[in-house]
Amino acid sequence: MAITAATELDRTSGSAEHAHTAVWIATVLRGRIAAGELTPGSKLSEQSLSMALGVSRNTLREAFSVLAGESVVTKIPNRGVFVASPGIEEVREIYRVRRMIEPAAALWGEVTPEVLENMEAVVERAQTARDAGSVADMADANQALHSAVVGLAGSESLRTLMDRVLAEMRLVFHAMASAPDFHSHYVDRNVQLVERLRAGQREDAAAGLRAYLDSAEAELVGHLARDATAEQPRTS
Amino acid sequence: MAITAATELDRTSGSAEHAHTAVWIATVLRGRIAAGELTPGSKLSEQSLSMALGVSRNTLREAFSVLAGESVVTKIPNRGVFVASPGIEEVREIYRVRRMIEPAAALWGEVTPEVLENMEAVVERAQTARDAGSVADMADANQALHSAVVGLAGSESLRTLMDRVLAEMRLVFHAMASAPDFHSHYVDRNVQLVERLRAGQREDAAAGLRAYLDSAEAELVGHLARDATAEQPRTS
DNA sequence: TGGAGCAAAATTGTTGAACAATCTGCCAAA
DNA sequence: TTTGGCAGATTGTTCAACAATTTTGCTCCA
Numbered sequence: 001m002a003i004t005a006a007t008e009l010d011r012t013s014g015s016a017e018h019a020h021t022a023v024w025i026a027t028v029l030r031g032r033i034a035a036g037e038l039t040p041g042s043k044l045s046e047q048s049l050s051m052a053l054g055v056s057r058n059t060l061r062e063a064f065s066v067l068a069g070e071s072v073v074t075k076i077p078n079r080g081v082f083v084a085s086p087g088i089e090e091v092r093e094i095y096r097v098r099r100m101i102e103p104a105a106a107l108w109g110e111v112t113p114e115v116l117e118n119m120e121a122v123v124e125r126a127q128t129a130r131d132a133g134s135v136a137d138m139a140d141a142n143q144a145l146h147s148a149v150v151g152l153a154g155s156e157s158l159r160t161l162m163d164r165v166l167a168e169m170r171l172v173f174h175a176m177a178s179a180p181d182f183h184s185h186y187v188d189r190n191v192q193l194v195e196r197l198r199a200g201q202r203e204d205a206a207a208g209l210r211a212y213l214d215s216a217e218a219e220l221v222g223h224l225a226r227d228a229t230a231e232q233p234r235t236s
Numbered sequence: 237m238a239i240t241a242a243t244e245l246d247r248t249s250g251s252a253e254h255a256h257t258a259v260w261i262a263t264v265l266r267g268r269i270a271a272g273e274l275t276p277g278s279k280l281s282e283q284s285l286s287m288a289l290g291v292s293r294n295t296l297r298e299a300f301s302v303l304a305g306e307s308v309v310t311k312i313p314n315r316g317v318f319v320a321s322p323g324i325e326e327v328r329e330i331y332r333v334r335r336m337i338e339p340a341a342a343l344w345g346e347v348t349p350e351v352l353e354n355m356e357a358v359v360e361r362a363q364t365a366r367d368a369g370s371v372a373d374m375a376d377a378n379q380a381l382h383s384a385v386v387g388l389a390g391s392e393s394l395r396t397l398m399d400r401v402l403a404e405m406r407l408v409f410h411a412m413a414s415a416p417d418f419h420s421h422y423v424d425r426n427v428q429l430v431e432r433l434r435a436g437q438r439e440d441a442a443a444g445l446r447a448y449l450d451s452a453e454a455e456l457v458g459h460l461a462r463d464a465t466a467e468q469p470r471t472s
Numbered sequence: 473t474g475g476a477g478c479a480a481a482a483t484t485g486t487t488g489a490a491c492a493a494t495c496t497g498c499c500a501a502a
Numbered sequence: 503t504t505t506g507g508c509a510g511a512t513t514g515t516t517c518a519a520c521a522a523t524t525t526t527g528c529t530c531c532a
Contacts, residue, residue: 158333
């Protein structure tokens with residue numbers, strides 16, 4: 001799995017410009033991690049990566065700094081940096097955050113007709129994905145919906161926080177041994193959520209969201225706990 | 237104002253250890269900015285600062301990366317990094333965030349007796365500070381209270397976000413021409429907030445918080461707008 | 473066989489110097 | 503007054519080196 005000693009990057013032909021190497025490299029790595037090419041827990045060696053990406057060790061280090069700031073990557077002093085590999089505690093934290101900001105946005109955000117239409121398009125996308133059995137599309141649509149919910153708050157910072165949280169969620173899914181159709185149960189809930197928002201039933205929407213998040217967390221944590229115990233037995 | 241060409245830092249005698257120079261330097265700079273030694277908008281020259289702090293330019297650069305990630309500092313490509321200097325739009329964003337996460341924490345957080353007692357101690361501190369006319373202590377207590385409110389959510393990430401936001405608020409105050417006793421009006425509101433939390437009136441607490449944040453934002457924005465127009469008149 | 477201890481090798485942390493790219497300020501020319 | 507352009511300064515990035523720390527591999531001993 002290690003470091004996919006990649007074909008040297010072409011920094012001129014890419015769609016985005018050279019864009020100040022360090023942040024560019026951070027973007028590349030973020031992308032590879034999100035795409036699952038770099039799996040959670042794997043080590044990012046400075047030497048190998050700087051070679052593979054064709055940048056100096058110093059520049060790569062700067063990129064690591066920004067990724068560590070986003071907690072996409074974990075830095076252990078004198079040991080190196082590793083792709084973040086969120087466990088049960090991290091999942092709990094994720095849901096602590098979501099359980100605050102999503103219902104808050106639903107309750108107090110500004111619900112405009114355009115946003116509502118976008119949301120309806122997204123849930124529809126989720127429904128057709130479910131019918132087609134496409135787990136990936138379903139997950140995407142699900143995340144898009146909840147991102148849009150937070151968007152109701154109109155706050156750039158909260159959006160950023162939510163995006164980070166959702167990125168961490170994707171890592172959780174990547175790290176999970178078996179990938180159950182985690183999302184299919186929740187499509188209907190999302191439909192209901194959007195309906196409530198359209199009807200102006202803010203408090204119901206918020207309460208429903210909290211219930212949804214509670215059960216999603218429980219399911220995920222349960223699954224992870226099972227995975228953990230299944231993986232544990234080694235030397236002893 | 238510029239860069240306070242400091243007496244070379246002693247990295248061994250400090251309370252915190254050497255702690256991997258880059259983050260150590262970030263800590264030092266963060267502290268100096270918070271203390272107002274480095275004023276908003278002032279430029280942080282790589283050469284001067286690396287000299288003054290006794291670290292290499294590369295290491296300083298890494299420190300800049302982490303501070304930029306916290307938006308304590310603003311990085312302009314090929315121009316340099318500057319101490320963040322939040323304006324009206326940033327203040328609006330700050331309050332967008334606070335108006336979501338503070339009432340959410342008040343509504344749905346876990347209110348324990350210990351936290352309540354802490355809060356009561358803090359509001360008392362604010363009251364005595366007001367009576368003593370100590371603006372700084374009042375501001376501290378005020379921020380401590382609202383930090384504690386977000387703490388009700390039990391989420392590390394939200395706490396971090398709130399701390400960043402409050403740090404930005406301090407920058408706003410630093411940058412303000414005249415410092416009105418902004419906080420004194422709000423001490424009583426805070427008392428009421430804690431009373432409501434103790435009484436279990438969550439919704440009232442949340443509603444009161446939102447109202448409080450609305451008027452605080454209005455006052456701040458008004459003040460900043462006046463400052464801006466007062467400073468504007470230049471060439472045209 | 474199975475460690476315990478220890479030296480060698482590899483990796484990270486940090487530095488200093490160098491050079492390209494970009495910006496700033498200044499001075500001359502139109 | 504405006505435009506053009508030329509130094510000089512500053513940032514962006516690389517390279518090579520060395521100290522500090524971790525990891526690896528090996529020998530030796532019970």
